[in-house]
Amino acid sequence: MKMSSTSRRLLLFSNSSMAGEEYLQFASSLINQFKDGWGMSKALFIPYALRTHEDYTEKVKKAFHPFGIEIEGIHKAEDPVAAVRSAKAIFVGGGNTFQLLKGLYDHKLIDPIRKSVLQEGVPYVGWSAGSNVATASICTTNDMPIVHPPSFHALALVPFNINPHFVDADPNSTHMGETREQRIEQYHEIEGMPPVLALREGSFLEVHDDSAFLRGRSGAKLFRTGKPVEAFEPEANLSFLLESS
Amino acid sequence: MKMSSTSRRLLLFSNSSMAGEEYLQFASSLINQFKDGWGMSKALFIPYALRTHEDYTEKVKKAFHPFGIEIEGIHKAEDPVAAVRSAKAIFVGGGNTFQLLKGLYDHKLIDPIRKSVLQEGVPYVGWSAGSNVATASICTTNDMPIVHPPSFHALALVPFNINPHFVDADPNSTHMGETREQRIEQYHEIEGMPPVLALREGSFLEVHDDSAFLRGRSGAKLFRTGKPVEAFEPEANLSFLLESS
Ligand SMILES: [Ca+2]
Ligand SMILES: [Ca+2]
Numbered sequence: 001m002k003m004s005s006t007s008r009r010l011l012l013f014s015n016s017s018m019a020g021e022e023y024l025q026f027a028s029s030l031i032n033q034f035k036d037g038w039g040m041s042k043a044l045f046i047p048y049a050l051r052t053h054e055d056y057t058e059k060v061k062k063a064f065h066p067f068g069i070e071i072e073g074i075h076k077a078e079d080p081v082a083a084v085r086s087a088k089a090i091f092v093g094g095g096n097t098f099q100l101l102k103g104l105y106d107h108k109l110i111d112p113i114r115k116s117v118l119q120e121g122v123p124y125v126g127w128s129a130g131s132n133v134a135t136a137s138i139c140t141t142n143d144m145p146i147v148h149p150p151s152f153h154a155l156a157l158v159p160f161n162i163n164p165h166f167v168d169a170d171p172n173s174t175h176m177g178e179t180r181e182q183r184i185e186q187y188h189e190i191e192g193m194p195p196v197l198a199l200r201e202g203s204f205l206e207v208h209d210d211s212a213f214l215r216g217r218s219g220a221k222l223f224r225t226g227k228p229v230e231a232f233e234p235e236a237n238l239s240f241l242l243e244s245s
Numbered sequence: 246m247k248m249s250s251t252s253r254r255l256l257l258f259s260n261s262s263m264a265g266e267e268y269l270q271f272a273s274s275l276i277n278q279f280k281d282g283w284g285m286s287k288a289l290f291i292p293y294a295l296r297t298h299e300d301y302t303e304k305v306k307k308a309f310h311p312f313g314i315e316i317e318g319i320h321k322a323e324d325p326v327a328a329v330r331s332a333k334a335i336f337v338g339g340g341n342t343f344q345l346l347k348g349l350y351d352h353k354l355i356d357p358i359r360k361s362v363l364q365e366g367v368p369y370v371g372w373s374a375g376s377n378v379a380t381a382s383i384c385t386t387n388d389m390p391i392v393h394p395p396s397f398h399a400l401a402l403v404p405f406n407i408n409p410h411f412v413d414a415d416p417n418s419t420h421m422g423e424t425r426e427q428r429i430e431q432y433h434e435i436e437g438m439p440p441v442l443a444l445r446e447g448s449f450l451e452v453h454d455d456s457a458f459l460r461g462r463s464g465a466k467l468f469r470t471g472k473p474v475e476a477f478e479p480e481a482n483l484s485f486l487l488e489s490s
Pocket of ligand 1: 094143423
């Protein structure tokens with residue numbers, strides 16, 4: 001039973017850039033389509049997924065400049081919690097998911113971001129690792145665990161998990177490491193684990209309050225315990241995923 | 246400066262099976278070549294990397310049966326620490342590295358295994374996740390973080406890391422997720438991280454006291470901070486990796 005509707009505006013991208021394009025070219029023009037409606041002329045950028053915060057922020061600034069979206073890096077803020085509290089939009093970039101989540105815990109940003117996004121309706125835009133941390137947990141990241149966050153629980157802006165950069169298994173492969181699908185199935189052998197939305201590159205999820213739609217060009221697969229895998233095409237209505245179990 | 250030699254007999258496999266073969270067929274026949282010299286007619290098997298301990302142990306038992314190597318699953322032992330202490334050889338199987346390492350911590354087996362292997366000279370054989378946990382840390386696993394171990398520090402039977410199932414980047418790929426090589430390089434952006442030996446499928450490392458040799462059919466790459474990546478062919482002497490920094 002749905003108790004009350006949640007104020008929420010999220011764009012969660014599988015990836016930021018397509019092969020042969022400038023960094024963020026793919027995602028930035030799509031994000032720009034929401035700029036006026038969602039009031040995103042200025043955004044706080046969280047670069048913790050990479051270690052070169054200044055360089056990373058400059059790259060992102062450059063990508064959004066043509067659209068008139070102003071980017072401010074949180075690493076420059078004296079008080080990162082205050083920066084989140086006053087942000088008009090929050091953009092969270094990809095890189096290493098463990099590093100990103102540890103950064104959010106280290107700077108005590110989990111609760112402030114949740115509050116801004118879920119209570120104040122501040123738009124959240126994430127790509128790759130930035131989408132992983134928006135979900136229930138980072139348990140379905142593809143990244144290497146290069147640092148140890150205190151928990152894998154994440155921002156839980158949605159009650160499911162995302163697997164970004166999803167790739168379907170190659171039937172001709174002789175590689176013996178697990179396929180992406182097998183890795184997600186191993187996760188679901190653990191009781192009580194949430195659904196996993198596997199976003200192919202070129203896909204993103206648009207969440208507005210209690211509605212969620214699959215956008216982009218490449219579709220997604222949905223993994224749920226005890227159910228067959230489902231395939232979804234672009235524009236599919238995935239709002240049912242927002243009903244918490 | 247090397248202070249004293251370490252007693253140590255390890256076989257660390259990238260993977261257990263090659264495409265189209267029975268489970269463990271590839272590794273078991275190679276492990277058998279060490280059976281008499283290393284006294285491995287009976288081994289304690291640690292199945293924690295998968296959740297189906299009994300099924301997993303049965304599969305491993307079956308694979309080693311033709312060679313007269315008797316397998317006992319640690320999950321049947323009333324006291325897992327005592328089982329490690331009395332083991333004549335320790336075999337650690339692949340699956341999910343996080344689940345495996347958490348199992349070792351939960352059952353308080355880190356120190357007992359280290360003691361058996363490094364002080365009593367008990368042979369240790371690992372494949373895939375079982376090789377990851379033998380090293381300094383699991384920070385270079387390919388697996389998904391489906392459970393949260395209290396630390397990523399592992400058994401440290403060797404002072405470096407392994408990346409199993411290593412795959413070279415495909416120059417024709419349009420996938421935008423990080424290549425394996427890029428993931429390892431991100432790890433090495435963190436100061437003080439140990440070398441990473443990237444074992445292609447079909448490779449394994451033989452460690453005897455202070456000697457280490459690359460074995461198998463497919464070679465390896467070595468990643469070290471501040472040094473160019475090095476390629477090694479089968480039979481290469483990698484003993485220099487055992488000198489702790
Ligand atoms: Ca990444
Ligand atoms: Ca594995």
